[in-house]
Structure formats: C-alpha cells, structure tokens
Amino acid sequence: MAFTFKGGIHPDPRKNTRKTPVVQITPPASVHIPMSMHIGVPCTPCVKVGDVVDKGQVIGTIPEDRLGCPVHASISGKVTAIEERCTGKDGAVCTVTIENDYQNRIAPGVAPFEGDARNLTSEQIVKVVRAAGIVGMGGASFPTYAKIEGAIGRVTGMIVNGAECEPYITANHRLLLEQPERVVGGIKILLKALSLRSAVLAVEANKIDAVKAVAALDFDPEMIRICVMKTKYPQGDERRLIHALTGKEIPAGKLPTDIGYVVFNVETCAAVYDAFVTGMPSVERIVTVDGGCVQSPANLLVPIGTPVRDLLSYCDTDVDRIGKLIAGGPMMGRALCLDDTPVTKGTSAILAFEKREALKQQKTTACIRCGRCLSACPSRLMPREIYRAFLKGDTEKCSELSAPLCVECGSCSYVCPAKLDLTQAVSGAKARLKAIKRTNVPPPKQEQIEQTKNICSPEKS
Amino acid sequence: MTVEPKQNKLLCVSSSPHLRAHDSTRTVMLDVLIALCPLLLWGCYIFGMRALTLTVISVASCLLFELLFNLITKKEITIGDLSAAVTGVLLAYNLPHTLPLWMPVVGAFFSIVVVKMLFGGLGKNVVNPALAGRACMLLSFTSAMSVSPVLTRLGLFESYLPADAVSGSTPLSLVLNPGETVVSLSNEQLFDMFLGNECGTIGEVSALLILFGFLYLLMRRVISWHIPLTFLGTVALITYLLPAKGFERFDYTYTLGHLLSGGLMLAAVFMATDYVTCPITTKGRIIFGIGCGVLTVLVRYFAKQEGASYAVLAMNLLVYYIDKITAPRPFGSSPSSKVKKKKKNGQEEKL
Numbered sequence: 066m067a068f069t070f071k072g073g074i075h076p077d078p079r080k081n082t083r084k085t086p087v088v089q090i091t092p093p094a095s096v097h098i099p100m101s102m103h104i105g106v107p108c109t110p111c112v113k114v115g116d117v118v119d120k121g122q123v124i125g126t127i128p129e130d131r132l133g134c135p136v137h138a139s140i141s142g143k144v145t146a147i148e149e150r151c152t153g154k155d156g157a158v159c160t161v162t163i164e165n166d167y168q169n170r171i172a173p174g175v176a177p178f179e180g181d182a183r184n185l186t187s188e189q190i191v192k193v194v195r196a197a198g199i200v201g202m203g204g205a206s207f208p209t210y211a212k213i214e215g216a217i218g219r220v221t222g223m224i225v226n227g228a229e230c231e232p233y234i235t236a237n238h239r240l241l242l243e244q245p246e247r248v249v250g251g252i253k254i255l256l257k258a259l260s261l262r263s264a265v266l267a268v269e270a271n272k273i274d275a276v277k278a279v280a281a282l283d284f285d286p287e288m289i290r291i292c293v294m295k296t297k298y299p300q301g302d303e304r305r306l307i308h309a310l311t312g313k314e315i316p317a318g319k320l321p322t323d324i325g326y327v328v329f330n331v332e333t334c335a336a337v338y339d340a341f342v343t344g345m346p347s348v349e350r351i352v353t354v355d356g357g358c359v360q361s362p363a364n365l366l367v368p369i370g371t372p373v374r375d376l377l378s379y380c381d382t383d384v385d386r387i388g389k390l391i392a393g394g395p396m397m398g399r400a401l402c403l404d405d406t407p408v409t410k411g412t413s414a415i416l417a418f419e420k421r422e423a424l425k426q427q428k429t430t431a432c433i434r435c436g437r438c439l440s441a442c443p444s445r446l447m448p449r450e451i452y453r454a455f456l457k458g459d460t461e462k463c464s465e466l467s468a469p470l471c472v473e474c475g476s477c478s479y480v481c482p483a484k485l486d487l488t489q490a491v492s493g494a495k496a497r498l499k500a501i502k503r504t505n506v507p508p509p510k511q512e513q514i515e516q517t518k519n520i521c522s523p524e525k526s
Numbered sequence: 527m528t529v530e531p532k533q534n535k536l537l538c539v540s541s542s543p544h545l546r547a548h549d550s551t552r553t554v555m556l557d558v559l560i561a562l563c564p565l566l567l568w569g570c571y572i573f574g575m576r577a578l579t580l581t582v583i584s585v586a587s588c589l590l591f592e593l594l595f596n597l598i599t600k601k602e603i604t605i606g607d608l609s610a611a612v613t614g615v616l617l618a619y620n621l622p623h624t625l626p627l628w629m630p631v632v633g634a635f636f637s638i639v640v641v642k643m644l645f646g647g648l649g650k651n652v653v654n655p656a657l658a659g660r661a662c663m664l665l666s667f668t669s670a671m672s673v674s675p676v677l678t679r680l681g682l683f684e685s686y687l688p689a690d691a692v693s694g695s696t697p698l699s700l701v702l703n704p705g706e707t708v709v710s711l712s713n714e715q716l717f718d719m720f721l722g723n724e725c726g727t728i729g730e731v732s733a734l735l736i737l738f739g740f741l742y743l744l745m746r747r748v749i750s751w752h753i754p755l756t757f758l759g760t761v762a763l764i765t766y767l768l769p770a771k772g773f774e775r776f777d778y779t780y781t782l783g784h785l786l787s788g789g790l791m792l793a794a795v796f797m798a799t800d801y802v803t804c805p806i807t808t809k810g811r812i813i814f815g816i817g818c819g820v821l822t823v824l825v826r827y828f829a830k831q832e833g834a835s836y837a838v839l840a841m842n843l844l845v846y847y848i849d850k851i852t853a854p855r856p857f858g859s860s861p862s863s864k865v866k867k868k869k870k871n872g873q874e875e876k877l
Contacts, residue, residue: 076545232545304857317858390537391544400539418544430551430607431649436806444857449806467856475543482549483649489541 067270068309069295072443074476076298076396078271082235082353087243087364090379092165096139096370097407099152100125100159103200104207105132110161116144119172121345124161134198134208138163139348139368141170151403160407163370171345178341187217190258197340198347198410203301203330204393206411209337213258215320216327223264224310225252227331228294228301230269231394234414236351237331239364241268241275244335245282251334252289254341259327263288266331267306271296298396299474303328305443317470332413352412354380357419358387372405376415388420396475427484438477438487444470448477448487455494460501463494471495551648554801555608557748561739562615562796568735569728573623574679577728580621580630585614587634595643609648613637616656616796619729620789620835621663622673624686629667633659653842654803657793657835675699677725697724698787701780702830704772711779719786730789740795749799752811753818757794758785760819770827790822793834803842810845810852817841 101107108125112118118138125136142165150160178193195210203226225248229237241248252264268276270293279291292310294300304315307326315324336347348369355362360381367376373392377384384404391398392412408415438448447466454462468491477487569577592610596603605611617633637659642651664671675696680686697719700711711719718724722732730736743749765784766776773780785791798804798818805814818837825833 074547076547308857314858316860317856319858388538389540389544395545396543398542398544400537400542400544402536402539404537416544427546428550430604431647433551433554433609433649433801434804434806435554435801436808436811439806439854440808445854446856447806447853467859470856470858473542479543479545480547480549482547482551482554484546484550486541488543492541 067293067295068267069297069300070305070309070443072441072445072476073297073299073305074441074479075296076232076479078296079232079355080235080238080271081233081355082362082364083238083272085235085239085363087236087239087351087366090365090367090371090376092140092167092169093368093371093375095142095145095162095164095372096368097150097160097162097372097405098124098136098139098370099150099407099409100136100161101133101152102136102206102369102409102411103133104205105134105211107159108133108136110147110159112144112147112161114144114147117166118142118144118163119170121175121348122172123174124163132208132211134195134200134210135346136161137198137346137348138172139370140165141168142166150407152406152409160370174344175346176344178344182341185254185257187213187258187260190254193340194258194337196346197336199333199336199340200347200410201330202332202336202350202410202413204397204411204413206409209329209333212327212329213255216259216322218260219322219325220259220261220327221325222311222327223252223256223259223261224303224306224326224328225264225266225289225331225334226301226303226306226328227266227268227272227275228306229272230296230298230300230302231396231398231414232298233355233416234353234394236353236364236413238272238275240332240335240351241272242278245275245279247335247338248331249279249282249284249289250342251336251338252329253284254337255329255334256288263290265289265310266291267294267310268292269294269296269300298476299443299472302443302472302474304472317467347410350408350410350412352376352408353414354382354417355414356391356416357422358383358417367408369410370407372407373401373415374404376408377404377417382417386419387417388422389418391416391418396479397473429485430483432483432485435482437480437482441476441480443474443476444472446471446491448491451494452485452487452490455490455497460494460497464498468494469498551607551609554748555612557743557746558612558796559608559615561742561748562612562619562729564735564738565619565729565732565792566615568722568732569619569623572677572679572722572731573728574684575682576680576684577623579627579682580623580625580728581615581618583627584618584621584630584634585611587631588614588617588638591635591638592643595639599643601647604648607648610638610642613642613655613659616729617659619792619796620656620660620727622671622727623680624674624678625667625670626685627683629663629670632666633663636662649802651802652845653839654797654800657797657839657842660835661839673726675725696726696787697783698726698832701773701783701787702770702826704770710774710777711783713779716779716782716786719783724787726787727789730792733786733791736791736795743795743799749795750808750811752808753798753804753815754794756812756815757798757818757822758790760816761785761790761822764820764823784823784826788826788832788834790832790834793822793838794818797835798838798841803845805845805848805852807849807852807854809854810848813848813852814841814845817844 108127111126112124119141122138123135127133142163145164146162149157152158191210199209200206352367390401451466451468471491473492475488588610637655641655641658645651720733766781821837822833
C-alpha cells in the first residue's frame with residue numbers, strides 16, 4: 066500500500082534520464098559562484114580579483130550569528146571578476162568568477178573529519194555542516210545547519226525526501242541507485258545530530274530499483290525504514306510528505322519541526338556524508354539536463370557555478386532552437402533569461418524546451434467552473450476563487466480563502482482547461498498579503514488592480 | 527571545451543508551471559459533442575432525418591447568435607470554444623422531431639442571448655442555457671412541444687401533420703398516471719425503453735446510448751460520476767420506496783420505468799453535469815445530484831409531467847450557496863477557522 070495525499074496531478078513523467086548514469090562534466094573554463102545560494106544573509110567575498118584559489122577553499126564568509134553558510138570555490142584557478150550577475154533567482158547577486166587552471170588543486174583545509182566519528186556530538190555536526198556550506202538541495206536552499214539546530218530536541222521523526230515528483234528530474238533517483246551508501250551514511254550522521262533512533266526514507270513508486278539498491282546495503286532496518294510513495298505530483302512537497310506518512314497536518318504558518326518532524330533531501334544527506342568522509346564542502350551537485358532541444362539528455366555531476374551553457378553544450382543541445390530555459394523542474398522551476406546563468410546549490414535540473422513547445426500561444430478562455438483546480442490543489446484551496454479575488458484587488462477575500470497556504474506547486478495552472486495563470490495569481494496574492502503584513506498598510510485598490518494587469522493576463526469578460 | 531559566447535541573447539521567461547495539460551475548453555466541449563453524437567444517429571434512425579434538420583438548425587442558430595452578440599458588443603469572438611455548439615445540440619435533443627423548423631431558432635435565441643451572453647458569456651450564466659431555452663419554448667409553444675404518442679418517421683424537411691384523435695401514451699405517462707389498464711410495465715416494454723425504441727424527444731430516448739456517452743465522458747475524465755449517479759440513485763430510491771399514489775411499493779419495473787422514461791437520463795448525464803451551472807466542489811456535486819433527484823420525483827408525482835429539466839434548473843439557482851457551504855477546509859487550517867473569521871470581522875467593525 067503506497068503512501069499518498071489527496072489532490073495532486075499526474076503529469077507525463079518524462080523521466081528520460083532514469084537509466085543514464087551520472088557522469089562528471091568536462092571541467093568548465095570558468096565558473097561564476099554566487100555569494101547567495103541559500104535563504105538568509107548573502108556572503109561577503111573574502112578573495113580579491115587576481116587571487117589564486119583551490120577547490121574547496123572558502124571564498125565567501127558570513128558572520129557566525131547570521132543565518133547562512135559560507136561559499137567555496139568549486140574549481141582551482143584565478144579569480145578574474147567579482148561583480149553583480151543575474152543568477153536566475155534573486156535578480157542581481159554578487160558573484161565571484163574563477164577561471165579554471167585545470168590543476169584541480171584541492172585546498173589544504175579539505176580533509177576527512179578528525180576525531181572520534183563514533184561519538185560525534187550535535188554541536189560538532191552542526192559546525193561541520195555549516196562550514197561545508199550545505200543547504201537543502203531539493204530546491205528550497207535552506208541552510209542545513211540551521212535546520213538541524215532548530216530540530217535538536219524538538220523532533221521525534223526524521224524524513225528523508227527522495228520522492229522527486231517533478232517530471233524530467235532523475236538526479237535523486239540516480240544518486241540513490243548509484244551511491245546509496247553516501248545517502249545512508251549521511252542519514253546516520255544526521256540521526257546522530259538529532260539523537261534519533263530511526264528515519265524514514267520516502268521514495269516514489271517509480272523508483273523501485275533505487276529502493277532495492279538502498280535496501281541491499283548493510284544497515285539496521287530498524288534505523289532506516291523505506292516507504293514507497295504513490296507516484297503523484299507534488300508528492301515531494303514536505304507538508305504533503307509528512308501528511309502522507311504520519312497523517313498529521315502542519316498547521317498554517319508553522320514549520321515541520323513544530324509538529325515534531327524534520328525533512329532532508331537525499332542529496333543533502335549525501336553532501337553531509339562527504340563533509341565528514343572526504344571533508345569536501347558542498348561544491349558540486351547532480352543536475353539532470355533534458356528537454357526537447359537536448360539531444361543526449363544526461364545526469365551530470367557539475368561544479369557549482371558552471372554556466373548553464375556548458376551543461377547544454379555537453380549534452381549536444383541545439384541552442385538556436387531553445388525557446389525556454391528552465392532551472393529546476395518544469396512545474397516549479399524558474400525560466401532563465403540568459404544561458405550563462407550559473408548552476409547553484411539548489412539547481413536540480415536544467416531543461417531546454419523548444420520554441421514551439423514553450424512559446425506556443427495558449428489561448429485562454431473564461432473560467433468554465435470545471436473544478437479541476439480545486440481537486441488538484443494539494444493545499445485544498447480554491448485557486449479559481451483566489452484568482453478572481455486577486456484580479457479584483459480584493460486582498461481581504463484572498464486572505465479569507467487562505468491564499469498564503471499555497472505552495473506554488475503549479476498543479477492548478479497545469480490542469481486548467483481555460484489555460485488561466487492560476488498559480489501566478491495565487492502566488493501574487495500570497496506575496497501581496499505578505500507585503501501588507503510587513504508594512505501593515507494595504508496599497509490603494511486601484512493601484513492593486515493596475516499591478517495585477519501587469520502580472521496576469523486578465524480573464525476575458 | 528569552450529563554447530563561443532553568444533552575447534546576451536535573452537530568452538523568453540514566464541512564471542511556472544512550464545508544463546500544461548493538453549485539455550482545453552475546446553477539447554472538453556469537443557468530448558461532450560462526441561459523447562452526444564450516437565444519440566443523434568439513433569434519433570435519425572428512429573424519428574427520420576428530420577431529427578438531423580432540427581439539430582443542424584439549432585446548432586447553427588446558437589453559433590450565429592453568439593457570433594452576432596460578439597460582433598455587436600465588439601468583444602472577442604468566442605464561438606471557437608464550441609460551448610455554443612454543445613448548447614445547440616442539447617437544445618435540439620430536448621425537442622420533439624415534429625416541431626416546426628423555425629421554432630428552434632427562437633429557443634436558441636433565448637438560450638444564447640438571454641441566458642448566456644447577457645449574463646457575461648461562457649462561465650457566467652446562472653442556469654443551463656439549453657434547459658432554459660427548452661423551458662421557454664415549452665411555455666411559448668406548449669402544443670408543438672408536446673411529444674406525439676405515436677412513433678412517426680419524418681423525412682428531411684417533411685412537416686408533421688397531426689393525425690386526428692390518436693390515442694396512445696408515451697412511456698412516461700405510464701408511470702405518471704395510475705391507469706386501470708397498466709399494472710406494471712412488461713420486460714419487453716422496459717427493454718424497448720432501454721434501447722430507445724419509444725417516442726420522446728430527439729435525444730432522450732435511448733438510455734443505452736446515453737450510458738455509452740456517460741462512460742466515454744468518465745473515461746476522458748471530462749465529468750465525474752458524482753452528479754449522474756446521485757441524481758439517478760435518488761430517483762431510483764424514492765420511486766422504489768415511496769411510489770406515487772396508485773402504484774405499488776417495491777416494484778422494480780416502476781422504478782425502471784421512471785429511470786428510463788422521459789428526459790431523466792439525458793438530464794442527469796449531460797445537463798446536470800454542465801460545468802458552468804453545477805457546483806465546483808465534490809461534496810457540492812453530491813448535494814446537487816441528490817437535490818435534482820428529489821425535485822424530479824416531486825414534479826413527476828405532483829405535477830404529473832417530466833420534472834428532470836425543471837429540477838436541474840431549480841438546483842442551478844442554488845449552486846452559489848452549495849459552493850459556499852461546501853468550500854473545502856484548507857490544508858493545515860484549524861477546523862474552527864469560521865470562528866476566527868467572525869472575530870476578524872468584529873475587529874474591523876470596531877476599527
């Protein structure tokens with residue numbers, strides 16, 4: 066019996082790369098490493114233009130008491146520029162450009178954890194995880210050390226998320242299949258940090274081979290319980306995952322730790338393992354490269370900061386045919402405007418969609434009240450109603466309809482036969498409510514409606 | 527490996543999701559039309575080619591009125607979404623094949639212009655346009671709209687001349703009026719009604735083909751089972767347990783007679799499930815189906831005429847309230863969120 070939640074959608078899985086082993090990308094000529102790849106305060110560069118850096122060397126630091134973690138060089142070479150660049154996420158971000166010298170020197174500080182690995186304390190683990198610059202690699206990029214700190218003593222259950230429910234992406238699948246020992250090792254360390262006995266590894270039913278690979282390892286089955294989840298989008302959303310596994314709903318505005326659970330992505334676990342075993346900080350990750358323009362889709366092990374263009378050319382992509390370039394999955398990923406945007410710690414996939422696929426003018430009609438958005442919404446919201454309230458500038462109604470509970474999974478827009486931009490409207494409503502909460506003054510109604518016209522294609526009436 | 531840098535070629539961006547399902551308003555309407563097609567073929571077979579003529583007139587005038595309305599109000603032309611075509615077909619299916627050829631135009635005008643476009647077009651109408659059009663015609667042309675109790679086949683443009691003093695009864699009247707002659711319907715009669723070998727309006731006679739259409743729509747996930755099954759189930763349950771005066775209780779032939787006669791099946795599968803005029807929540811759809819069933823039986827018992835379409839029209843008016851009371855509880859919100867809302871309103875009043 067597979068675990069699941071109510072709602073959600075079944076998009077075409079398109080896991081074309083499920084049988085493609087992870088390969089190391091050709092070393093990039095240069096990398097652009099953003100100083101902010103995590104939620105929190107951006108790092109300050111601690112290198113100058115002209116400095117020679119080694120792989121694994123700290124290039125961005127952050128005060129101990131602020132939320133965030135350091136950034137490291139992902140290749141060895143010379144710093145050629147420190148400038149503002151578009152990283153596809155937060156607009157322009159301070160970025161350190163390193164030109165590869167192809168020496169592959171490892172920084173002197175990178176060494177396996179010294180000390181008694183059997184008697185690690187929580188504080189030690191938090192320290193190492195922070196120093197290694199590990200963030201949630203499922204996409205949210207929340208600093209992992211902060212997550213552990215917040216969870217110590219408060220959680221009773223740890224869930225490891227290997228659901229990977231977005232179409233196309235197979236990075237976690239390949240990781241579990243090829244290197245399950247890294248994931249399991251990371252889980253053991255994290256369990257120690259949280260003083261817990263057992264964890265649940267949640268994997269969608271379409272990755273049975275990965276489940277078998279993990280189960281074949283030698284570990285205490287009491288310690289890691291593998292749960293097979295129903296293949297459905299967005300199964301990997303942490304609120305849905307916890308609800309499916311435990312039957313508990315996270316109250317609105319609360320975090321998983323508030324009800325005693327903590328969720329880590331499988332690749333994050335593997336990064337934690339590396340930080341102890343090799344001492345290498347978080348400087349590379351697995352990226353699925355796929356989409357209509359990509360002739361040989363692949364899973365690549367990519368140094369952080371590699372321009373997306375390098376990934377595309379490695380996979381024989383017809384660059385001229387690209388209509389839309391997406392960092393992340395097709396449901397929640399961001400469309401990139403430039404193909405020299407760097408890969409960050411949260412980039413799980415790069416998708417290059419063809420022009421005819423991406424730029425096809427979707428003709429919108431009026432809402433026909435089919436109710437599909439309601440049955441697809443995993444948060445049990447009424448996207449259609451929020452959409453209408455948002456277009457009217459009725460922020461109060463949006464709040465009554467619980468717009469802030471939206472997780473922006475995109476299911477409502479996906480199913481809408483009228484092709485309305487429901488997700489965009491609901492997340493717009495969410496952002497506006499957040500802004501009002503911050504400033505405590507709602508903008509004038511007419512202004513709101515004007516803004517809305519810029520964001521959303523208004524419903525034809 | 528170095529790549530020739532393409533200097534700042536900007537790509538198209540948009541907000542997520544970047545994938546959309548294939549279904550569009552047009553494909554949904556097309557699926558409904560496909561599900562309705564077999565009924566037209568059967569109608570032509572049993573009533574003659576005049577059934578086709580009437581349907582074509584009805585569809586054409588529905589499309590034409592919508593187009594004219596779009597042109598006159600200088601709005602975007604919306605006939606491409608095919609919803610007007612669906613209305614046209616459904617309207618025609620509710621007409622007897624003996625109707626004068628100009629009458630569907632009047633019905634189409636009422637359906638499209640008055641009921642649909644004046645309320646704001648697709649998605650904004652309160653009641654089902656086809657049913658409202660039929661109700662309007664029934665009031666305006668009562669005798670022409672009544673179904674002839676004798677099966678007559680008519681050619682393409684052949685007009686109907688009522689024969690004098692024809693006695694007979696439609697299957698529906700058998701279950702409406704407790705006659706002295708008919709105690710219960712025979713199996714042969716029921717089977718004929720199931721196949722559609724009976725008199726009635728163009729599209730309502732064949733329960734079998736309506737069920738095929740239902741299965742097709744279910745398979746294509748255009749509609750869910752909730753409304754049709756609760757609607758028919760309620761009618762079956764009431765007629766089985768509490769038959770009208772003069773009929774016996776627990777008589778399955780009576781129940782089947784109710785289910786298979788008149789426009790009940792057509793209304794349950796194609797009219798009550800109209801997206802625009804049915805509730806959007808699953809719970810609401812169940813309430814809606816049950817309500818339709820109860821009202822149908824009440825009209826049939828006490829007004830002694832077909833009640834399915836009136837029941838659907840009446841329930842259409844309640845959809846707004848049904849939606850309101852069946853709104854789902856958002857994930858993670860406390861069950862007592864209504865109390866909170868009241869408090870909030872109270873605070874604002876104070877301010």
